[in-house]
Amino acid sequence: MHKFDLKSMDIKELENLLISNGEKAFRAKQLFKFIHDEKGDRIENLTTFSKDLRSKLDEISYISDLKIIKRLDSNLDNTKKYIYELEDKNIIESVYLESFANNTICISSQVGCKMGCEFCASTKNGFTRNLRVSEMLDQIYMCEKDLNKKIDNIVLMGIGEPLDNFLNVCKFIRILNNDLGHNTGIRNITVSTCGIIEGINKFTEENIKANLAISLHNGIQKKKEKIMPISKMNKLPELKKALINYQEKLSRRLSFEYIVIKGVNDTFDHARAVKNMADGLDVHINLIPINKIDDFSYPDTTFEDAERFKEKLDNLNLNTTIRRKQGEDIDASCGQLRNNYLKKRP
Ligand code: SF4
Structure with missing residues (x-):
């Protein structure tokens, strides 16, 4: 039944x-x-x-819940990584991060991902299904119960493309934001997308004033397509139009996420391309030195490499920070923890 x-x-x-x-x-x-x-x-x-x-x-x-299969605790800070098993035995992961300002969780929105970004472990085992609203909420609630802490900042930047699970993600945000429930401030919810234009337009129409983070990673169309195949159908000029419309309608600030890959997307031309995308938008740029993952041939990039790219962006008057790494000793890029677990699972 x-x-x-x-x-x-x-x-x-x-x-x-x-x-x-x-x-x-x-x-x-x-x-x-x-x-x-x-x-x-x-x-x-x-x-x-x-x-x-x-x-x-x-x-x-x-009333649903999730099974915590494994929790990894960092010895360097309070970062914790969770592997959860869903009712149908599928596996997802989330990461809890602590700072002076807030307690953050980065959650998954899908089991696997179909977007195929070259640098991302989440897509290596393909896509299985969308997460239900309860399965997204449970990542937060189970973590809060486990740590006996209130989480006040939610980021949909784990496994999956949130705008590819559009209806469930919108409903998840509304339930999370409801003052009879978890009551998370709408400005404390961030949706990260690889740049699905249709999803951004629908998000704008729905008038959901959560933060939007765009995974840019390369501002030169042909080069972006190489590492993010989904950009072939979501070209940069159209993406920019959708972002301008989003900002005009919702007056919310945007961020560009930019994984710095040494020798691949960190030249002066790349800095100029980021500038072209940012012009006319109120946008903050987050640089992330890339993590090494299995089956991925690009070299490791250090904090100093990211600093050199930041200097180029600073010279173009772009508002840029380098994201501080947390939980480096338990580090695994998004999706890698799950992949490693799946390899060993009987
Ligand atoms: S970066 Fe995001 S959209 Fe791209 S494959 Fe990974 S999870 Fe999917």
Whole structure:
């Protein structure tokens, strides 16, 4: 029998479910709060509901959770990496990062990824399926329970392309932002995309004022296509138009993520190309020295290499920082932890 996944449902959907089972609409807010604010994981613990109602709900629905398969703790800082097993035995990962300002989690939005970015381990085993809303929320809730900490900054920059799981990601953001639930500020939610123009336009239409981070990695069209094949269908001039429209409509600042690969995308021409993309936009550029991954032939790039590229961007008056590496001793690029686990799994 199909059971309703309560954690994936918004208040309106919960209301409909309760009303169709002869209950009052106001119970939906109590149920929503129980799941998303109190982190209730068993319907039987919802004691504001009668015993009869709880057993009826138990028959037709469930509250999801994830199984933590493994947690790696950094000895250098408080970074933690999680491997989770989903109900259907698929594997995903997320990373918890701590700073003075906030507690951040970087979560996955899909099982695998179909975008094929050359430098990314997440795509090496192909794409399996989109994550449900509850599976994205559970990465946050399970981590909070495990560490007994409140997470206040959410980044969709783990495995998967969030805008390729558009409807679930939009619903996830709205549920997360709801003040009866987790109540994460919309400005504390960042969606990272490899530059899917259709997704950016839809995101703009939906008027979701979360932060948008664009994986640029190369501002020269032909060279970008080599490392990010998806750019063949999402050309830089059209991407820029979509970003201008996004900024005009939502007045939100953008960031460009730029993995610096020594000798590949760090010349003066590349700096000029970034400048061309940034002109006319309010954008911050985050440089990330590339991590080595298996099956990837480019050389390791040091912090000093990234600093040299930053100087070139600084000279063009671009607002740039180099992302501080955290959890270097447990480091594995996005998706690599999962891949290593899958290789060893019986
Ligand atoms: S960088 Fe992002 S979009 Fe590209 S393959 Fe990796 S997960 Fe997918």
